Amino acid sequence: MAEAGVYKKTHQELVFALGSYATIFQAEMYAFLACELENLKRAPKERTIQICSDSRAALLCKKTLNDLASRNKVILTWITGHSGVWGNEEADRLAREGSAMYPIGPEPILGVPYSMRVSTMKKTPN
Template sequence: MRNEYSGAGIYLENSGIQQSYSLGSYATVFQAEFFAILMVAQREDVKNCTEERIFIFSESQAALRAVSSPRTRSMFVIQECEDALESLARQKEVGLVWVPGHMGILGNERADQFARLGSGEPPQGPKPIHEISRGSMGPSVDGHTAD
């Protein structure tokens, strides 16, 4: 059974913190990966931990490339993620690391598990503001958008 919503999940190995997030019906996998990176970078317990180096792992090469590329910062979610990572980098050495998905890597499998949990729940609070890809809007909207 396919879940109605998108989800994101984080797992912090050193502290054992795990969290799932429901992102509503329209968030893409790309946006969910960014959201997870953003949530880690904004956590006070991550900012205040005793570790001098923080590594954030993601199975999304596209998300990791986009956050490092100055050409993709037009998307709000990417800019917010970049700002949070820069803020964290003022306090810690931050490394973004790609890990292959679905290969049995414990931390990644746990994060995926929590993303699935989030995707099975309706979002709480106000609807999140995020960009919607043109492809998900359908042809009826095409005539009303400007390039």
């Protein structure tokens, strides 16, 4: 079961159970997107918003980020995962908490990646 977590300096925590088929990459991207959407919902303007992630791939997310950046100065910072960076450690803790949750709705919660479909088909006996 995959999970995602977002931790904000204001001590707001977001935790998501993403079901059995989500990959770590999908969980990281989902957390990144949830962070962006939460900021868009608050509708800040003329602010500096720094989003830290231990996933370089997640930092490549564009469209929602561009929407947020259209009204704010946004700084993306890559940090080394599991290196004791406090906010990242909190996000990891929340992700583990999310793994104990049951997702709401039918599986798969997120799309099943092509590579997972292929590897599953290869393991299936004829």
